[in-house]
Amino acid sequence: MVDQENPNEVKTARTTFRILEELKRRNEATVTELTDAVDLSKSSVHNYLSTLERDGYVVKSGNTYRVGLRLLDLGGHARRKKQIYDIAKEEVTALAEETGELANLLVEEHGMGVYLHRAHGVDAVKTDSYIGQRVYLHNTGLGNAILAHLPRDRVDRILDRHGMPASTDRTITDRNELFEELERVRENGYALDDEARVKGLRCVAVPIINNNDEVEGAISVSGPTSRFQDERFREELPAKLQSVANVIELNITYT
Numbered sequence: 001m002v003d004q005e006n007p008n009e010v011k012t013a014r015t016t017f018r019i020l021e022e023l024k025r026r027n028e029a030t031v032t033e034l035t036d037a038v039d040l041s042k043s044s045v046h047n048y049l050s051t052l053e054r055d056g057y058v059v060k061s062g063n064t065y066r067v068g069l070r071l072l073d074l075g076g077h078a079r080r081k082k083q084i085y086d087i088a089k090e091e092v093t094a095l096a097e098e099t100g101e102l103a104n105l106l107v108e109e110h111g112m113g114v115y116l117h118r119a120h121g122v123d124a125v126k127t128d129s130y131i132g133q134r135v136y137l138h139n140t141g142l143g144n145a146i147l148a149h150l151p152r153d154r155v156d157r158i159l160d161r162h163g164m165p166a167s168t169d170r171t172i173t174d175r176n177e178l179f180e181e182l183e184r185v186r187e188n189g190y191a192l193d194d195e196a197r198v199k200g201l202r203c204v205a206v207p208i209i210n211n212n213d214e215v216e217g218a219i220s221v222s223g224p225t226s227r228f229q230d231e232r233f234r235e236e237l238p239a240k241l242q243s244v245a246n247v248i249e250l251n252i253t254y255t
Contacts, residue, residue, distance in 0.1 A: 141193030
């Protein structure tokens, strides 16, 4: 069935993904709960779930359903197809070991940030982020490192599509203020996230730029504000990240 307002949009496909996203949001759900959430009849929701279960995309336990691991296979395949993942993962892991903190690799897709790799040092804090998670770009150091190196009109389109919701009281939610911040990122060569997405967490991020001056993604080190202060936050970690980024960029160029 085709949406009348957009003939290229297949409603059944969109409904399938709405159900999967709702299962992800709730961790698990019954047919009745999903019926209320996606505004379909119980029989329709049951048919979708039965099909997804048969193909391994959801798992049924009693009366509840949850996302199945077959989706991990698709995500793992997509990640392996990203050249930057294979090139950067060892450098990001080494960065976590050397700093003792949480190191990350993020790329942009459809105007959102996607974590491709994360590595935990001995002192790394636990956060709500995970590999494959999609996050806004405007409220993370990683995202700002990427946005700063995208064309202005592309950034405007991303903000038009996804908005600038606040995660904390330190999130930039004004477009002009964000563009001023992105100018600072370009001038400094790195981005600083001072509790913009998670209260109590700071992050230093740098972009990965290929030989055509296109941003491929960004890497970062994150940690608690108590350990990310003064010289370490504004000098030591930025310099270390820029050094690692340089190695990744060279490997991208000559791979």
